[in-house]
Amino acid sequence: MSDGRILVIGGTGATGSEAVRHLVQRSLPVRVVSRDPSRAVENPALRGAELVAGDSSRPETLAEAFRDVEKLYLVPPTHPGWDETQSAMIDMAAAAGVRHAAKLSVFGADPAEPSLILRFHHRGEQEIQRRGIGFTHIRANSFFQNVLLLDAPAIKAQSAFYSCVGDARFAKVDARDIGEVVATVLSEPGHENRTYELTGPDPLTYDDIAAELSRALGREIRYVDMPPDDYAALLISVGVPQWLAEEFATLYGRGKQRAGASARVTSTVEDLLGRPPRSFADWAREHADVLRAA
Ligand SMILES: NC(=O)c1ccc[n+]([C@@H]2O[C@H](COP(=O)([O-])OP(=O)(O)OC[C@H]3O[C@@H](n4cnc5c(N)ncnc54)[C@H](OP(=O)(O)O)[C@@H]3O)[C@@H](O)[C@H]2O)c1
Structure with missing residues (x-):
């Protein structure tokens, strides 16, 4: 039984740590995977979360992390093998029976752009949908951070x-607002199979x-x-x-x-959090x- 556990991949990062903070505040069971749990334990934002060792740029290290997980926040790391690792993590989520995945994507994700990042995130979105996992694509503008x-x-x-x-x-956005939106999306009903564009x-x-x-x-x-x-x-x-x-x-x-x-400003952060970004x-x-x- 999964008891509703939420796995956060990238939970020590700018958006992930804030998502964890808000999920724990909502008394939800959260697991964070990190290459260095002994450093992650010092992070006050992660207090109350379960910390497990694993490297999101080497998905073969994530088998334990995916055990008994119902929901996922996926922040795919930026590294040369990112396409393979993103695909592998989505495959693992599907195999583990993850019901709902929020994936950090990018504002303007687009298969026809010259930017690798805009294409990479579009592919990740498509793969989650193809796998039949309930999805929320978090298309974030570039971070203040x-x-x-x-x-x-x-x-x-x-x-x-x-x-x-x-x-x-x-219309850059504060990564902390992105994390709070993710916590809302994964803890309240009505956000599955949606694409959210987040701006400041x-x-x-x-x-x-x-x-x-x-x-x-x-x-x-x-x-x-x-x-x-x-x-x-x-x-x-x-x-x-x-x-x-x-x-x-x-x-x-x-x-x-x-x-x-x-440049486009959206109302999504305010719509979801009930306060301006x-x-x-x-x-x-x-x-x-x-x-x-x-
Ligand atoms: N920055 C922006 O403006 C922006 C905007 C939209 C989307 N994004 C997307 O956000 C994602 C990641 O953002 P970020 O780079 O700013 O990271 P981040 O959210 O600060 O953290 C990513 C986490 O991934 C883990 N990780 C595993 N392997 C890694 C590796 N080889 N290099 C770096 N981190 C690794 C790290 O956790 P441990 O050290 O604990 O293992 C790290 O905390 C990317 O997919 C990016 O395209 C960024």
């Missing part, structure tokens, strides 16, 4: 950040984002736009693997996002200390 991962070092050292989006607008409240250009960061940090932060090839070279120079640097240049600079496809201005104020030069 990417600033911490990709841009923080340059913001601290040069008061600048770089990309190749031109003056395209993005404001379609911002990267110059707008620079202005918000400047206000929050109390000093001028500049956005520097580059041609996609130069942006890929910059990412490689700071240690991003070549395939991923090329992919980020394509995702942001060579397809429909640069043409404005991620967090704004980038608030996020920047909240994270000003970690973005200030040490």
Whole structure:
């Protein structure tokens, strides 16, 4: 018997940890799989969840994690073998009898785009549907939290950040809102076999984002736009693997996002949570200390 257990793959990450926090608050049995449960146990967001060892980039390590699971939040990791691992995890979910899977996907998932990420997530959505698993596709716009991962070092050292989006607008979203939506989707009825597009409240250009960061940090932060090839070279120079640097240049600079496809604001977060999504201005104020030069 599964007793309604929910498996979260990617539960130590930006959206997964927040999904776990909210599911545990709802007194639901949650299992988190991590490559390093001894580190995960220190994460306050995961308190009250069962932690098991497993590596989502090596699905053969996940057999125990899938035992007696009824629902799944799947955050497929970004790594070179992602297609095979995503497919394998969906196969395992079907074999384990998972009834409902929420999969983190991407805003604008599209099989016809040059971006690997937009195609990868579209394929994952299709595979879940083909397997007959109840699905909720969580098509999220790009996260506010990417600033911490990709841009923080340059913001601290040069008061600048770089990309190749031109003056395209993005209705970026707080990963914490995504996690809370996932908890709602997996714990309340009525969300199966739906696709949800999640955005923040404001379609911002990267110059707008620079202005918000400047206000929050109390000093001028500049956005520097580059041609996609130069942006890929910059990412490689700071240690991003070549395939991923090329992919980020394509995702942001060579397809429909640069043409404005991620500017659309949806009401989904507010519809599902009963409150507006967090704004980038608030996020920047909240994270000003970690973005200030040490
Ligand atoms: N960032 C965005 O703006 C955005 C927007 C829409 C969709 N997405 C999608 O979100 C997914 C993951 O997002 P993320 O990269 O930001 O991760 P994340 O949610 O921060 O975490 C993913 C988790 O996967 C686990 N993992 C296993 N193997 C990994 C590997 N080889 N590399 C990295 N993590 C690994 C890690 O857990 P342990 O260390 O505990 O094992 C990690 O906590 C991707 O499918 C991405 O396309 C991202």
